Amino acid sequence: MQGVARQGLTGQDRVGGPAPTPAGAPRDDLSPNGLSLDGLTLDGRGALFDQIKRAVAGQILRGRWQAGQRLPNEAELSNLYGVSRQTVHKAIALLAREGFLVRRRRAGTFVATGRRDRFALPIEDIGDVVAREGRVYEFRIRERKSLRNGQGIRWPDLPDGAPILALECLHFSDGTPIQHERRLVNLDAVPEVAEEPFDSVAPSRWLVDRVPWSSADHTVRAVNATAEMAALLGVEAGAACLSIRRQTMHLSRPVTLVHFLSVGDRFSLSGSSITDSATELNL
């Protein structure tokens, strides 16, 4: 079976009858759908289903298969590559799960339209960010008190009177304040937090490491620093600050509500949205 390196099994070749199409051979013809099969070749690296994934993702990422177009069906691909239908199925089903393809029974498999919604910005722990930049990270707890919801502070998604731990702390990079954090923790959800002194590990990390969460809502906005915040962060009043509000839920009840405020010119959110397949393909 020329051109296709197998990654193991017996080493003996797949048979599959009269070997309808030499798997992996470059082709210039069109599939029954009018889809170019040019370049749809296996590279012999890794598992078969992964090779097929790469080949198909490559066609899409290279723009040879356009949004909305229909793919050859599983039987055709399986013939084309000389692999079983399940192997093709696994590859295609995974690509569908990753959002590259849309599959409909009886109708077929189509290249997904509009990946508009797929931009995503990872939000990292500030300690990690500072450390990764090679700076010294420190934090300081400015205030810590237990109270009940509605007493001075109100957490909208929590019933009045629920016990809350309120924390206020500052985060430093090389000694410079970069972020202010005001956090509420639902003591009904995380009673252990009452015992935790937070003298070595920051509240955000402690919570994330310890408490499972099922959803996290974020709101990111820009605000002008109030005089109080400006003083804490060592900037002029009115300086643009990034405000991040995060509410974490677990078992459909709120776990923690945080409000981060970071100095605009000392902190930014950044990250790369990239598909696994693109990474593998070095595109």
Added chain:
Amino acid sequence: MQGVARQGLTGQDRVGGPAPTPAGAPRDDLSPNGLSLDGLTLDGRGALFDQIKRAVAGQILRGRWQAGQRLPNEAELSNLYGVSRQTVHKAIALLAREGFLVRRRRAGTFVATGRRDRFALPIEDIGDVVAREGRVYEFRIRERKSLRNGQGIRWPDLPDGAPILALECLHFSDGTPIQHERRLVNLDAVPEVAEEPFDSVAPSRWLVDRVPWSSADHTVRAVNATAEMAALLGVEAGAACLSIRRQTMHLSRPVTLVHFLSVGDRFSLSGSSITDSATELNL
């Protein structure tokens, strides 16, 4: 097979010998690993592998299985539920792919530690956001010109002299300006854009719908509005603005570089990071 609703097949029961463990029966004992199997039951809804996924994800999300703990192996789970190893394998492998589990050959399957990196903020098209809020979305192109990199504007990741289309436009919600956009498009990567008038569809949407991309880098920061920007957006100079810079790459070359600037109190990024499994479980 008591308690387990099958979703189809023949309706006849799986046999599997002496039916070692009644599938789906609630148990209070411990697995050989000391892991509580309490609550690890199938709910009869949907495909078997999905039921197993839900059951396992549920244990983790409910905190019954803690980070680092070892799961029963595939054979044990397959006995426990009376399904084949492949069905268990599919469920567990998918959960590993989603980041709930870490699998190591010979060593076993473990609950993943630290989902710290898993917060993500979806960045939507502004047209979609405005429309979803029930407001009227409009945009206006203020400037459009072709130039070469280095002539007045420099796009760092593109070689000097490369042809660029530069666009400047404003986005409105119910007639109020909310976002300013300055965009560079690599004409070598997207020559068709030269012909596009953008009189009905906004550049961002046109590009995302048309040009495949393999990675998108974002940087979000807060800045104070310059006098010029303040005038365009109808706010006071110095008002906090959210600045989003996005560079989209394709085939390892830059496609477009955008700079969005939005008024802090008229626009925010928000979204929910939630695992599929959590959604299904209503946690």
Added chain:
DNA sequence: CGTAAGATTATGTACATACATTATCGCCGA
């Protein structure tokens, strides 16, 4: 001409089997 029933087709799930791969464990010998 429209509609309903049935045939067809493509994907979806499940199981059995077989073998590959890779740590890990434990034994044995230096």
Added chain:
DNA sequence: TCGGCGATAATGTATGTACATAATCTTACG
């Protein structure tokens, strides 16, 4: 005691087979 090496146990991949499910298409009938 340490190092190596083989047995072993766990996951990973691939195939064949069978049937389920859901659209779509076709055909026949009113």
